[in-house]
Amino acid sequence: MTDTIEIDRLQKRYGSRIALHELDLHVRPGTVFGLIGPNGAGKTTTLRTLVDVIRPSSGSVRVLGEDPRHGGVALRRRIGYVPGELHLEGRSSGHRMLSFYAQVSGSRDATATLRTGRELADRLGVDLSRPVRTLSKGNKQKVGLIQAFMHRPELLILDEPTSGLDPLVQREFLQMVREAKSAGQTVLLSSHVLSEIQQTADEVAVLANGRVVADGDVASLRLGSIRRVRAEISTTDAAAARADFDRVPGLGGVEVHDSDGILSISGTVDGAIDPFIKVLARFEVRDLTVEEPDLEESVLRLYGASAANAGAATSEAAPTNEPPTRRARRGREGRR
Known part of the structure; x- marks a missing residue:
C-alpha cells in the first residue's frame, strides 16, 4: 500500500x-x-x-x-489544511466564509459540506453569524479547524x-x-x-x-527513558541499605529518609529498572511507586541528546550515524 x-x-x-x-x-x-x-x-x-x-x-x-x-x-x-499562522479577516460572516470554502472544496455536495461545517461549529462553540474579523483568536482558530474538517478530506x-x-x-x-x-x-x-x-x-x-x-x-x-521511583522498605541498617542503592546502575538523584526502621527512597532510574528491583527485593517492601515518564520528558531528553550532535555537524555534513527514521523506513520497505 x-x-x-x-x-x-x-x-x-x-x-x-x-x-x-x-x-x-x-x-x-x-x-x-x-x-x-x-x-x-x-x-x-x-x-x-x-x-x-x-x-x-x-x-x-x-x-x-x-x-x-x-x-x-x-x-x-x-487535503484539509490548518496553517500554523492562521489569518482570517474580512467583513463576511463565518457562515459566508464557510459557504465559500464548501463551494471550492469540490469533493462532496456543497450543501452537505456546509451542513457538516455548522455541526462542527456547534460542537466547537463558535458563532458563525459574526463577521470573521470581530472574532477572538480562539474563535478564528475554530473556523480554521471547521474549514479543514468539514469536507472530510x-x-x-x-x-x-x-x-x-x-x-x-x-x-x-x-x-x-x-x-x-x-x-x-x-x-x-x-x-x-x-x-x-x-x-x-x-x-x-x-x-x-x-x-x-x-x-x-x-x-x-x-522505552529506556527515566522512571521516577519511590519506595519504603523495612531495614535495621539504613547506611548499608543506602550503600546498596548507591551502587544501582542508572539510579540518580537519590534521596533517603530514615524514620523508625522505615527507609524512604526516591530517585530516578535511567534505563533498565531491573537492577533497582533486584536490590529492592532484598528488603521488606512497604510501598513502591514507579512513574513512567510522559512523552514530554522523553522528548526533552532527545532534544538534549541531539543538540550537541546537530551543533557539531556543519550545515553541509550529513549526520555521522544513520537517523533512526531511515532505519525504520528501510525496515518497513523490507517487510513490503
Missing part, C-alpha cells in the same frame, strides 16, 4: 541556512502521525512543503501519490491546530481527530501540546534542528 505522505531526503535552504537536512518521513494511510519539536525545528517548513506553499531545495515529496508541485487544485481539494495537515483554544475545546478537537481516523482519513498533526500527541498519534517523529532525531510509536519513545 502506498504511503499517504512520502518524504525522501528533503532539504530546504534559505540562503546559507539549512532549515531541513535530508528529511525522511513516511505516513501510512488511515493513521494519525504526530510531528513534534521546538520552535525552529523545521515542522512548519515541512508541512508547507506538503501543500506547495514553499518548494524544496532538493529531495522528493509525494502527497496522496502526487507531487504537490504538479497536483494543482485537484490535489488540494483532497483524505488527508488532514494540521500545524499547531489548538493554538488559542481553551481546554474543553481542545478535548473536542481530539475527538474530531479520532473520528477522522475511524473514517479512514489520515492526519498529520504538528503540536507543542505533547498530551495531544500522546492521546491521538499512532506514530511520532521528533524534529530538532531540521533533522528527525527519533521516530516510532509513542510507546517506543518512552
Whole structure:
C-alpha cells in the first residue's frame, strides 16, 4: 500500500541556512502521525512543503501519490489544511466564509459540506453569524479547524491546530481527530501540546534542528527513558541499605529518609529498572511507586541528546550515524 505522505531526503535552504537536512518521513494511510519539536525545528517548513506553499531545495515529496508541485487544485481539494499562522479577516460572516470554502472544496455536495461545517461549529462553540474579523483568536482558530474538517478530506495537515483554544475545546478537537481516523482519513498533526500527541498519534517523529532525531510509536519513545521511583522498605541498617542503592546502575538523584526502621527512597532510574528491583527485593517492601515518564520528558531528553550532535555537524555534513527514521523506513520497505 502506498504511503499517504512520502518524504525522501528533503532539504530546504534559505540562503546559507539549512532549515531541513535530508528529511525522511513516511505516513501510512488511515493513521494519525504526530510531528513534534521546538520552535525552529523545521515542522512548519515541512508541512508547507506538503501543500506547495514553499518548494524544496532538493529531495522528493509525494502527497496522496502526487507531487504537490504538479497536483494543482485537484490535489488540494483532497487535503484539509490548518496553517500554523492562521489569518482570517474580512467583513463576511463565518457562515459566508464557510459557504465559500464548501463551494471550492469540490469533493462532496456543497450543501452537505456546509451542513457538516455548522455541526462542527456547534460542537466547537463558535458563532458563525459574526463577521470573521470581530472574532477572538480562539474563535478564528475554530473556523480554521471547521474549514479543514468539514469536507472530510483524505488527508488532514494540521500545524499547531489548538493554538488559542481553551481546554474543553481542545478535548473536542481530539475527538474530531479520532473520528477522522475511524473514517479512514489520515492526519498529520504538528503540536507543542505533547498530551495531544500522546492521546491521538499512532506514530511520532521528533524534529530538532531540521533533522528527525527519533521516530516510532509513542510507546517506543518512552522505552529506556527515566522512571521516577519511590519506595519504603523495612531495614535495621539504613547506611548499608543506602550503600546498596548507591551502587544501582542508572539510579540518580537519590534521596533517603530514615524514620523508625522505615527507609524512604526516591530517585530516578535511567534505563533498565531491573537492577533497582533486584536490590529492592532484598528488603521488606512497604510501598513502591514507579512513574513512567510522559512523552514530554522523553522528548526533552532527545532534544538534549541531539543538540550537541546537530551543533557539531556543519550545515553541509550529513549526520555521522544513520537517523533512526531511515532505519525504520528501510525496515518497513523490507517487510513490503
